[in-house]
Amino acid sequence: MSAVPSLPTVVFVGGGPRTTGTLLAIAARLREAGTPPADRALDIHVVDPYPAGPGRIWRSEQPEQVWMNNTSDQMTIYADGDPHVPGALAGPTIADWIGEGGKFIPRRDAAIYLREAFDKAVAALPPGVTVTEHRAKSVSAARSETPDGSRTIRLDDGTKLHADVTVLAQGYLDVRQDGAAHPGHTPPGYTVDQDFSHLPAGEDVLVRGFGLAFIDLMMMLTEGRGGRFAWEDTPIDSQLIPEYHPSGREPVLWVGSRRGVPYRSKLPDGPPQVTPRYLAEDVLARLPRTSGGVLPDGVLESLLNAEITDAWYVTLAESGVAESGRISLTVDEIHTLVDPWVDGFIAGDRDGAQDLRAKALQILEAAVPDPEDRLDLERLDRPFADREVDGDAVEDAVEDIVVANLRRVASRHFPQDGALYSTLVTAFFAAGSLAAGGALSAADQQYVASLASTFSYVCSGPPPERLANLVALHRAGVVRFLGPDAEFRTLPEGSPHRYASSSVSTSFTDRPVEVAADRLVDARLAPLSADRLTDDLLSGLLAEGEIVVKERGQSAVITVDPDDRVVASDGSVADSLFLIGPTSSSPVIGGFGRPNQATQVFPANDALAATVLDTALTRDASATRSRELRSARS
Template sequence: MEKTQSIRTSIIGAGPRGTSVLERLLAHAAALATDGTGAVQLHIDVIDPYPAGPGHVWQPQQSRLYLMNTQSFYPTLVPQDPALAAPVAGTTFDQWRAEQQAHPSPSLTPDERAELAVLGSSDFPSRALYGRYLRCTLDELTEKAPDGVTIQFHETSAESVRPAADGTFDVGLAGGSTLRTGAVVLALGHVPSRLNPEQRELQGAAEQLGLRYLPPAVPADVDWAAIPAGQPVLVRGMGLNFFDAMGQLTEGRGGKFVSNGGKLDYEPSGQEPLIIAASRRGTPYRAKAALAGYYPASVTLRYLTDAALERFRTAGIRPGFDHDLWPLLHRDTLWAYYSTLVRSQPGAVPDTAAFLTALEEALHPHAHSAAKWEDGVESVLAVHVGPRHRLDLPGLAAPLAGRSFASRTQLDAAVVEYLLDDARRSALGEDDPVKMAIGALHRGRAVLKTAVADGGITDESWVAGLRGWFESFVEGLASGPPALRSEQLAALARAGIVSFVGPDPKFGVDRRNAVFTASSPWVDGPPVAARTMVEALAPGNRVSANDSPVLEQLLADGLVRPRLMMTAEGAPVQSTGLDVVPHPYRPLAANGSVTENLYVLGLQLSSSQWGTAIAAEAVQPGQPAYRSGQRTLRDADEIARAILGL
């Protein structure tokens, strides 16, 4: 006999992760209605001040100059795992792209149609177009919601979540109204963050001296028109947000990039400022290689594998990053580089067969050997590979390290040389040894995400290793922009629109002259000066420094707490994310108890998962389906099952 249950749940956050929870709830409600086990009366409140689907970051109205960091074939909102309940609607982004090219939706704008007309599977879409995909998918989901399911969207902010006497929650909304609900999902995504002490000091100085200071923000929220033409603007950070700023201040002001005899030139409009770019490395992230898929087909991990993780689990070992995991990935990176070198540059190694045999033997983990494996590899390289062809991994991530410059003109020339060399390597794709070494790191990152989320790693190695040095190292190599951006930046530098500060910059305020300043210890000459400074950094993802009313209230009331980790010295360190228990992820209260019926998905899981900012990965034919690729969708599925009592 069927039984009907009545459930009410609230999802706070209507971006991709919140929409994934909604999608999974609908999928399971539809399955319940058809498999004869029982019907469900389900009401879902979706709360976000921004339109549901795209949420804050992916608004379809934003500038089309803002590109995604992944190609069309990569992202999906809808799971493709046959073990999960079948979706009621929706496809991957690439399937949606192809369908819209063949049969455009009447809701598409002329700009969206124009972008779709020339967008290929391996091209980088605009964030605006991805936002349109998210909105279209949400519309399909709501149209096909099963009987008994009602959805109400509240375009406002949730300001509090408090337990009620009957075991439910009261969700307080901006404006004073309250929703009574049985379960709450925190799918907050990128929340505002309080400025750090240095940023507050710079902001305060700007207010006192009449300067212009733009703190970290979602690029689409920034008023780029407020930056005056023809004057210097100091931009801190050369990651992905930097290229967003660069585009808005150049092409966004009428300038044009033109191809000229195989190289890219820039034709100014006269409305550009002088962009002075600064970052710790002194250079932007390395550009992505031109590949047929997300991972290079010629690179296969031999050492950091799922089987290796299983061996740790079987032995009852919680691995350390530096001691257990990085040595395996380091081996894979070396093999990817040198096997590509001998394949693509036959003259680089005289006796290829002997070299690869000796290298393979040196890389093999010898369980009973006390010798350092790196010494064995060095011995092999000393015999077979000349210095010019050696892999310098630290040097890849810090291309200006160990160099000093007599002037900023000399520095600018060095950065342009780096950018063009990196773009050239990207164009070679699978035939460039450096890009294939980075490809191994990229594959390894997917395996590391599984290691962290499924088995965990030691606290001390999380603090000192994974987050201490590896995260910034691998992001600078494997999370870069399309190669076109490197060529554009080089063209802007040659045109005198962009110049650089140099590595390890120091920032300050010259109060006498009322300007921001920046200088590098490795570049001779006076500090650069500007009356405008832009923080081209993503807002900090640290729950203890958040500026979200609902998250602050939950912390203040003790319903959630940040996770503490122990360093190797035994000192507690507050990590970036919430303290949670799996599965599904529920927060621990200040007293250590589990806050039941409150679920966490996405960025606030950054102390239990690694790489939480990356979207779900669509399954690609011929490519490995890493367990970490659709983890956020499985997390959403677990939440939906728990809410429905499955």
């Protein structure tokens, strides 16, 4: 057995940005409290096979073609600009650190920035607090036989660590694939860690998924194989689309998805900060609830629709375009249209509220003559839903949609797009917080799961340069488009190829030609699944009933309480076992925040730091307490 140290010990399993941000918060809190006395010192261990700071996702050993999808001046690991985290350690944004803002940079360029932040956190800790880094993988976290809640963390190099407090921060998890491996099939996973050397030059490859994982794959198999993008060589769309010069080593990528188009471009200037009007705490407090604190079905969707509508048209009215005739309503007039329908929903008059909403939308549409200035989230989210396309013309139709998006972004003529982005982000976190607090019905939880898809499509897209690269590759014949509602299937033995794809979309006036190939790539992260976890530590906790994996939409999450403590299968909550990151049921997913803005992540890091310190520095015999499962995040 591992020896029990004399100092309280905290073990972080995973050393990426969330752990780094939490260590910065711990350092700030201990600095405020002054140097702890000798009997209140602390021993911290960080376990990760990758360097602490960047961790796996942001490590330096990855292709330069894999970019961040935010500009450098929109990202920081330091919380000093967040008004809700006073006393935070100060540090530079990524833009300040590299000396250049407004650029999308390779993900690996942030590795040194994050490592320096980790080192800064360690250096800021007072005497008596030590940090030890272990370049290893944690394989188990067994409870001790004592009632103090401590654990023994076993590493794959044979090391055993005593932990009074354990914080699980492994980030995105790999999962085992169902059934036997299929020849030529690359299953879902983190693109950088997958081997695509088996994809031969010039051969057709089917790709399922059109999100960021596809963009990374596309760049690794083109520019990463020696191809070159030349902006100066094309007179057409010279400000938007480069010309691609192939190396001859590229496969031909046939990409398809449900929407049939890539995620929307990121805004190069960054989104504006918005203050919620209808998803605000005071409005949410007025909503009727059941005796269990659950909101009536549909209320969340109604408030979100109102929030987006109001923000879109108010931004248009405030942007100075009213004089040009793009909108004929004032801000107050817009509020007067939207407020009553929200009041109706709050009062429980759904039919009346729906009538008011319909009338308001009619007035708003009439006040905005240009359809490109109007809000049509359904058309934006499903660009093929209201159009018919000849099957042979689907590739041109996809390219037209991408180029139109690029022109819109480049024009900087549509400030309401930024408002939509920011409002969706705010609404997504508000919905996640309501879900975590058990306030959403089953129907609204499903709505939140569907909202996640729209959120990713609008808010988590690639840099505009990457969409320009996509168009250039399509024009060069290296990337081909399957269109919307693409279905992929394995062909029976004896067929000339292993896989085939075709579209079942009703948007087509005739069925597109079926594409068959010997190779299929699933360009997406694998959804979390309880029975397919590859993380030995989490699998062990699951087998012991110490964690619960709950389905959420097409994936799953590990249930935690509002303090990020894991919830066991019997509903109890262990005082000293925490879990954070994208696998958690918490709405806080990322590790970075926007500079000089109120964020979700930095207050969460600060709260976790306070709880971890309180738990570690006040060890006693009552380490495990039980709470009702309804207090846990769902």
